[in-house]
Amino acid sequence: MFVATVIVSAVLAAVLAASAAFKLSHRSEAVQQYTRLGVPEDKLDYLAVLLLAGAGGLLIGLFWWPMGVAAACGLIVYFLGAVAVHLRAGELRTVPTPIAVELLAVAALVLRLTTR
Template sequence: MFIAAAVVSVLLALVLLASAAGKLSKNPQQVENMRKLNFPADKVWLLAAAEIAGAVGLVVGLFWWPIGVAAAIGVIAYFVGAVVVHLRANDKEIAPASVLLLVAAAAAVLVPLAA
């Protein structure tokens, strides 16, 4: 079970870090997406910080499972918020956030089972 938890956690952490890097480097595609969602440009760094914290927590959680579960729950909350923001902005492109929400839920279940 540890291998499954490690694969899910590490892959999700890598996706979160890539997304955070795009936000911090002001990737034009992400800037446009934030504009479309009416998200304040000066607050995007907070989203990146949350993604980095989630990624670190998921990886650390492989060695101490309570941190991993807490990080996975935080990532779940992050992506629930992302889905809500997309829907409130009448943006129907919720598939990426929804898939990552499900992956975070899988991590939340797998990490304590691997302990």
């Protein structure tokens, strides 16, 4: 079961790092995407830092389980907010992405609690 925890945590950390890099790039497509959602460009760096903290917490959590649990809980809250922002903006076609990452965060939490 710990192997599953490692795989889910590593995949989720990679997804979070990629999303953070996209936000930190401030490329026009990133800015436009988040502007459509009502997120100002100056907030993208803060969101990226939260994602990187979550990714780091998941990886540290492989060695110290309370950190993994805390990181997964934080990511669950973050992505619940992301789903709400997408729904509020009426961006229904992009809602599946934060939902999928949300489910990965829930899986990481369940696995980390199971394998502590």
